[in-house]
């Protein structure tokens with residue numbers, strides 16, 4: 001086992017000499033000012049640093065020491081820094097902790113007590129390193145899809161199975177749930193991955209332009225058509241065409257798209273040539289297409305063509321603790337983008353993330369984390385940094401046991417299922433995917449009454 005690396009920073013050589021003896025089981029480095037301390041951190045990456053706040057050129061105040069602390073943490077955020085202060089300097093110690101110091105110790109130095117504090121800091125550092133290693137090994141990302149939720153993991157497995165086929169996949173889910181991400185995964189895991197992935201949002205393009213966007217046009221086909229332009233279908237040749245918001249496609253184009261899906265040839269607007277195109281079509285919508293069929297806004301035959309397999313992506317609020325997992329992933333991503341050191345989620349932030357309804361799903365979470373990374377002071381992101389309020393009593397919930405959290409979730413799911421099924425136990429059992437006897441025992445266990 002390699003020795004634990006410790007850096008001692010103090011401007012008094014006698015103290016450094018004395019302390020070195022107390023840590024003879026560590027690889028010890030020393031520094032006597034800010035510059036040499038930073039150089040030692042860069043060179044040896046110590047897990048723990050003891051830092052005297054009174055450093056030259058101003059050994060009588062803590063300015064240089066606090067600056068050194070901030071720079072060490074910016075360079076190596078995982079370092080555990082124990083600041084050493086004079087007896088009367090409690091306020092400096094508190095400032096140091098607010099800046100991210102791990103602990104503080106007040107002079108006069110007792111080698112035995114300090115070595116206990118240092119040992120504990122090494123233990124915490126080891127645990128954190130192990131945690132980081134385990135998190136990396138588990139790699140929560142599949143094709144860029146970060147999730148730990150059972151429903152999402154099952155979806156990822158289905159995508160792996162479906163991707164190599166040419167089956168028409170319809171991705172259903174609220175806005176911002178990751179439909180495009182799944183469409184890309186289907187493409188990347190398919191034999192078409194080396195050919196283009198072309199996406200078009202049917203809701204974002206005016207009806208009169210959508211036809212030529214999809215099918216292309218010949219020169220002179222309409223006023224302003226000064227040259228021949230290939231459409232998205234043709235551009236996706238041999239690859240995948242992702243038709244986002246297919247529910248917004250006008251009827252006239254639905255007919256043309258169906259014809260293309262049946263015959264696999266297109267004609268550009270204003271052209272007569274029949275062009276064979278080999279593409280896989282993946283569609284997505286946040287709309288209820290079956291309701292649109294009933295109201296006459298969507299063709300039933302097209303629905304069955306594009307939706308040979310329909311995959312529903314659950315909203316973020318129904319994905320266990322994905323909001324926390326994703327928040328941490330996004331914090332790392334945006335911190336790196338902004339050259340910021342790694343930030344943590346404060347307890348109020350965790351409570352607020354869990355409590356929020358996430359109507360904008362992952363896109364909303366992305367936006368809130370992006371602003372929080374910019375606004376955060378110190379080492380932690382708070383609920384207000386994300387523009388979220390802390391619900392009353394929620395901070396306490398963070399420390400609730402897992403069993404309490406599960407019970408609460410079970411009780412909520414049960415109540416919603418009963419409300420949705422208007423008290424019909426068979427229907428509620430179906431919604432929850434459990435048997436009727438299980439529903440009875442859950443009602444009893446959670447003391448839930450049937451709605452009248």
Ligand SMILES: Nc1ncnc2c1ncn2[C@@H]1O[C@H](COP(=O)(O)OP(=O)(O)OP(=O)(O)O)[C@@H](O)[C@H]1O
Pocket residue numbers: 144145146147173174175176177178179180181182244286326362363366
């Ligand atoms: N599980 C996830 N892991 C990581 N990033 C995600 C995940 N889900 C969504 N995102 C990110 O969230 C943003 C929104 O996702 P995407 O555009 O795929 O959603 P969408 O359902 O297609 O939205 P819309 O219906 O509004 O077009 C993207 O930046 C995407 O990378």
